[in-house]
Amino acid sequence: MEKKKVLIVDDQNGIRILLMEVFNSEGYATFQAANGKLALDIVRKESPDMVLLDMKIPGMDGLEILKHLKELNPAIKVIMMTAYGELDMIKEATKLGALMHFTKPFDIDEMRVAVNMHLHNKSVDQCS
Numbered sequence: 001m002e003k004k005k006v007l008i009v010d011d012q013n014g015i016r017i018l019l020m021e022v023f024n025s026e027g028y029a030t031f032q033a034a035n036g037k038l039a040l041d042i043v044r045k046e047s048p049d050m051v052l053l054d055m056k057i058p059g060m061d062g063l064e065i066l067k068h069l070k071e072l073n074p075a076i077k078v079i080m081m082t083a084y085g086e087l088d089m090i091k092e093a094t095k096l097g098a099l100m101h102f103t104k105p106f107d108i109d110e111m112r113v114a115v116n117m118h119l120h121n122k123s124v125d126q127c128s
Contacts, residue, residue: 003029004119005048009039009065010081011057015104019052022112028119036060036068043072050119052111053098055082055089063089066096077118081106 006028008019016032023030031046033039036059042048051069055062062080069076080093080101090101099118102111 003027004050005029005031005046006115006119007031007033007039007042007046007048007051009033009036009051009057009062010054011035012054015054015081018108019111022108023115026112026116028115036065039065040068040072043069043076047073048076050077050079050115052079052081052115055080055086055093055101063092063096066093066098070097079111079114079118 006023008016008030009032010016011034013034016034020030020032031042031048033042035057039051043051053062053065057065066078066080069078078098080090080098081104082090082101083104093101100114
């Protein structure tokens with residue numbers, strides 16, 4: 001069975017590395033991007049199943065990246081990450097098709113469970 005692919009988009013290197021380690025250990029193929037242009041290039045080449053997308057990225061912000069992701073692949077699953085309580089942006093992201101959001105600092109286990117649940121379309125207890 002082919003590995004599910006997770007793309008992590010965040011301008012903070014530490015967060016990308018942490019999430020890559022977590023999802024590699026869960027058995028996913030992981031990719032990372034520090035900006036929107038790189039993220040969209042990876043989506044075109046690799047067609048990830050899930051994108052963990054930071055809301056605040058210099059250049060192209062998370063909402064703009066989300067719009068482009070959905071144009072490239074309407075079925076792509078996206079979970080937003082935000083360091084701020086930007087309710088307007090979170091509402092907009094949900095309208096654009098984001099599944100959910102995590103506010104930083106987030107609980108890494110909650111993030112892991114959410115990704116497993118969405119990628120396997122199962123309830124949490126069936127993911128192990």
